[in-house]
Amino acid sequence: MSRPQAISLMIVVTLLWSMAGVVTRHLDTARSFEVTFWRSGFCVIALAFALTLTRGPGLWRKLLHPSKVIWISGICWSIMFTAFMVAITLTTVANVLIVMALGPLITALFTHFFLHHRLATTTWLAIAVAALGIVWMFLYDKDATFSMIGSLVSLGVPVAAAINFTLLQHIGLDRTITPDNKPVQDMLQAVLIGAMLSTLAMLPLAWPFQASPHDLGLLSLLGIFQLATPCLLVVRLTKELSAPELSLLGQLEVIFGVTWAWLWAGEQLSIHTLSGGLLVLGALVANELFRIFRRNRAERLLR
Structure with a gap:
């Protein structure tokens, strides 16, 4: 795959991710936990089909005895799947997505405190600016309490993602690749386990089901094309x-x-x-651009 093709495909991934909020707003009767149940359930079906097709029946034998790394990652994925959809039903799409965008900075903090990775001054500055942006978002919000509840739930997504990445680095990421660069762990199994756990956890809370056929069509769209497909890509x-x-x-x-x-x-x-979100996004983009600049400069010095 060429670099322009990879970048274009990643833009397609973000387009698929971004449709969750607007699709959820057009549901008829399905609400909160039921929305999460059906989305995760359809994701399980899609991933199971795709992984069985690519990995063969041996996938299911491996799932009976997953490693500790796979289990931890799967639990984190389940929290991410669940918290996102519940949050979407509690506050605006903008609030959820802006809070979720804190993921790279939360991950940087976790790796700093738990893995003792050194953070650049620009990263500390980005964290401070992003935190200021979040505070500003809710400081004068007339529905601050309502928005805060949904945003706190959505915070579970970047926190779980940060825990996932940090723990994988600490206990197993270095062992998921063999010396000849072949994967030992199939981390897509973790995504499948996460979707299964989310579905099972939501089942008793979603009952009795109220989703209409129209809702099921939209939720199958989310499970297959907004969740499973981007994960594979x-x-x-x-x-x-x-x-x-x-x-x-x-x-x-x-x-x-x-x-x-x-x-x-x-x-x-x-x-x-709008202004708080721009502060958060500006801090994130500036930090990532600095990281790319530092990496490219280090590579040039090594040549």
């Missing part, structure tokens, strides 16, 4: 693009998602949400 793209590049391109989800919610779901952005 991102794993492939990790072989083509660096982590900072993936993180930087991933921020397009916020722009796309907020735009769709504004155009097709009638969600209006307050001036405080």
